[in-house]
Amino acid sequence: MISRQSARLVADTPAIADAHFRAEAEPYHPRLRPGGYLNLGTAENRLLWDLVGARLAELPPPTEQTARYAPLHGAPALRERIAALLTKTCRAPIDADELVVISGATGALDAIATVLCDPGEVIVVPAPYYGAFDTDLGGRSGATLVPALLSADDGFRLTAKAVDRALTEARRAGSVVRAVALSSPSNPIGEVHPPGVLADLLHVVREHDVDLVTDEIYAHAVFGDRPFTSALDPAVNPDWAERTHLVWGFAKDFALPGLKTGVLHTRRPDVLAAARALAYFAPVSTATQDVFTGLLDDPAWVAGFLAEGRRRLGASYRHAADLLRRHDLPHAPAEAGFSVWLDLGAWLPGPEQPAADGFAAEERLWRDLFETAHVSILPGAAFHSPRPGWFRLCHTLDAALVAEAIRRIAAHVHDTGLDHEKGNRP
Amino acid sequence: MISRQSARLVADTPAIADAHFRAEAEPYHPRLRPGGYLNLGTAENRLLWDLVGARLAELPPPTEQTARYAPLHGAPALRERIAALLTKTCRAPIDADELVVISGATGALDAIATVLCDPGEVIVVPAPYYGAFDTDLGGRSGATLVPALLSADDGFRLTAKAVDRALTEARRAGSVVRAVALSSPSNPIGEVHPPGVLADLLHVVREHDVDLVTDEIYAHAVFGDRPFTSALDPAVNPDWAERTHLVWGFAKDFALPGLKTGVLHTRRPDVLAAARALAYFAPVSTATQDVFTGLLDDPAWVAGFLAEGRRRLGASYRHAADLLRRHDLPHAPAEAGFSVWLDLGAWLPGPEQPAADGFAAEERLWRDLFETAHVSILPGAAFHSPRPGWFRLCHTLDAALVAEAIRRIAAHVHDTGLDHEKGNRP
Structure with missing residues (x-):
């Protein structure tokens, strides 16, 4: 048993x-x-x-410092480089001290769900959604995912109304709803959410007084005409940034999923402290952190x-x-x-x-x-x-x-x- | 909140x-x-x-295979090499398919505690014990650690009697006890547990029908006259091996704590399946797995x-x-x-x-x-x-x-x- x-x-x-x-x-x-x-x-x-492998081959071997214990929520050098990258990507100030480096986007999603939810509490997710969210957000935290159904008739575009409806219904059914979780850009649809829709969504989330988890792991994987807008961009999120938690990682944009390196960004001090405590259980190898510190070392590259x-x-x-x-x-x-x-x-x-x-x-x-x-x-x-x-x-x-x-x-x-x-x- | x-x-x-x-x-x-x-x-x-760093510097850079998704409970090549090493160390057959590679001994301890215990259930630990056991075994699983007090008068040597007493008292107090957890060799005392004591302990554990978690992360760190005996050695454990779960890692014996790589070995199929599911949340970077595969590649070294x-x-x-x-x-x-x-x-x-x-x-x-x-x-x-x-x-x-x-x-x-x-x- x-x-x-x-x-x-x-x-x-x-x-x-x-x-x-x-x-x-x-x-x-x-x-x-x-x-x-x-x-x-x-x-x-x-x-x-061809591009990544060549860069990896140039990086120096591990040093004695690499071998040693390091802060389990990520080495400062790596967090600083990620902060600089995401500040540009998200057009929002990302502070290195607000970042937790953790075992993949899975680790980041598990951490934020565990911090926000006790077992049985609810996270609303616009559907269709990335299937592994069920495990990533609910598997260890015990949170229950409730889909906000989007319409096939317009190709499953995100609407704030669908999220509003799901939040209202979940509460009417007696659930304790803690958050909305979003893939942005969306997976599996590949939609780059328009700024207006994101602003509407943040309005709904604020009205319902719940947190927003925004998984922006595909932030750099945008090839259409519409540029990417982060849910942390002050233009769409002027007043809910402290309740908006960003997930990102190196699996997609840097094509290195095997290296299992993700980050959680949060401005809520209580959430940050708890996420750091959870990173203790799923830290990233210092040798792998060195790899990413090296990769990000040259902004032009x-x-x-x-x-x-x-x-x-x-x-x-x-x-x-x-x-x-x-x-x-x-x-x-x-x-x-x-x-x-x-x-x-x-x-x-x-x-x-x-x-x-x-x-x-x-x-x-x-x-x-x-x-x-x-x-x-x-x-x-x-x-x-x-x-x-x-x-x-x-x-x-x-x-x-x-x-x-x-x-x-x-x-x-x-x-x-x-x-x-x-x-x-x- | x-x-x-x-x-x-x-x-x-x-x-x-x-x-x-x-x-x-x-x-x-x-x-x-x-x-x-x-x-x-x-x-x-x-x-x-000086020894480890020189070997690390010789290892080849990551390949395209490294970059890709890999089994999240450890690449077969690494598990096979660890199995070969631990088979010798433990004088017990360790099968690669019974190993879960996970984020450090912390990850392995968290996994086995979560698999064995629901919140509030008890793990008995001979004390003094490694302080981080409280977090590693109890932090996420919700298990409660109950110390089995050893005596200062004989330098805190392990005795099966102390464990028996703690198990009996915990049950009398109405607790659901799931396991005993042991550091072997012990930490902080540095005792190499004698085979007779281990055999007695396994007898007690079997009498109480609970599992044994044996943290043997210091297995190779033995310098005294008494050789190391694993709790999995058939000489001391002829009939409780399926209920004995081994934790080991590279932090101590290979002096690479920053690389956060541990393993859990278990022969219980239900425990193995659940531990693999938990490794999904705390996998080791493929690049770091490659490092250890390379290190173990030469048994003579x-x-x-x-x-x-x-x-x-x-x-x-x-x-x-x-x-x-x-x-x-x-x-x-x-x-x-x-x-x-x-x-x-x-x-x-x-x-x-x-x-x-x-x-x-x-x-x-x-x-x-x-x-x-x-x-x-x-x-x-x-x-x-x-x-x-x-x-x-x-x-x-x-x-x-x-x-x-x-x-x-x-x-x-x-x-x-x-x-x-x-x-x-x-």
Whole structure:
């Protein structure tokens, strides 16, 4: 028998990780393993290793200081460099002393949720949302996530009204609501939230007197016309900055997810003290902190690297979107992030299924794509999508692999008799 | 307002960390800062950097594989190498699939306590014990630590009887007891537990039907005549191995505490699954895992390094013990670890204090040593010592610094009028 608190966690282990490792174990290769798996399920940016790897190879080896105990919420040198970067990115003053370096964005989300919530208390999250939020925000803290359902009719754009409604309903149902958590830019949609929407959202959050957790891990992964606006930008957040807690990390923007380095920024002194105490349990290796201190040491290199990253990301997205259009596969337009949000609702199998069982059909299609076409993309249910049939496809890998995956998906839905299902959907 | 679960943690932040950073901020230097602090409070091994640093400098830079997502409970290559090392150390079969790599021994202790206990459930710990156990085992899990008091009369040697008594009393008081946690070799005493005592302890643990957590982070730090015996060794543990969970890490034996890399070994499948789920929140950077995979890659180097480590550790201990004897400062003899357990009970200030206030007097002496003599050692109260007046002094740094620190302690107690207190103690 294990504890109730850990049994809950085992039951909740996200399917995302499992699909990733199965697909990675037998990868596609045009010659060596033409029937192998194509992993477009994981939001990994594989477009930047030539730039990052070269820089990493230049960094000096660890010093004696590296070997020693260091402040467990992050070395001052690293926090100062991150603060300087995020001050520019967020157009908001980020103080190094308000930053907690911690084991990945997961660690930062776990920390802020644990600080704000006791078990059973509620965090409202606009949905569809990053599926691992359930584990990251709720797994250890015991917080309950309540989705604020966005509408498929406008491509799941964020609205303050949807959040207001979810907050009101959760309270009416007797829940203690502590926070709203937001991905900005959004994941899986890839929306860059407009300043007006963010301002409206902050108004709602303030009206309900709850904190805002803003996960801006894709802050530099913006390739559309609309520039990124942080929820900490005084232009949209003139009076709720102390109740707004920022999460960021090196996994996406620097394409180094294996190094598991994230930060939490907060201006609330009580939250900061508690987050530092939690960082004690999930600190980042000093050797890895040195790597990032070295990477950020040259602001000119960083600026050039991030600009090139955005350029490559935009090209990768346009390549994927063009292929999808050519194969007659609809998707919501993205302006940021590593993925496209694909609408395969027209091909959900089984007219025998009543409409309410749409998510069962979505799972069947997902399983078929994985087992038959050997393509790993993630079903909308993993993101609490309000409507069945949507899938997240990550395009940030070799363009030939993306082309092969989209070809297989198109072949699966167009050529295996699923087209005739189209007419059967309500 | 922050959550109750995190408020509890902030209140419990260990004093050890604070003293460390204050002392490190103004370190003693014979010429540049002769009045500076001598930090003998932190169990850091500073005797091995010439060997470790040279090896680290030889390791190759991170590869593209390093940059990517990896299993969050540790890369197979690292787990296999750790398993091979610990199989020899523990004289017990350690399977790589039964290992969870996690953020330091702290992460491993937090994970096993969270898996075994719900909030309010009890872990019995022979005392004096490593002070951070309170945070590591109880801080996030909510488990309550109950000391099994060992006797000052035989130098706080471990006895199964003391553990039996504490288990029986805790149950009589209505507690749900889940486990016994042990430091082996012990910290702060530096005892290498004899096989007979371990066998007796395992008998008691089995009789009470609780799990054993054995923290063997000092397994290779043995310099006395008695060889190390793991609680997993079939010779002492023929039938309770599935309920025995091992914690180990690279902080002590490899003198790399900054790299925050630990492991939990367990043969209970339900515990293993839950510990893996918890490692999701505190994984080790792949770059740092690569460092340790590289370090362990050459078993001959490792064996030579560990042997040299034991040799230097023994010399360092004998140097400190000799100085203490020459200065007439009594201590319990050690066979392992980085510290000596110093008995300053004869010099506790204040005959005006009743005996019950001995710990207040201990704290005054600790504060005086820190503020006046600028020597940081840790008071026994931080280790739940059953009797006031004991202090942990770590000797694993430059011999000249150890000599200066012992000289200052001796001068403080002998020359500042404390000697006359000796006769006043009961």
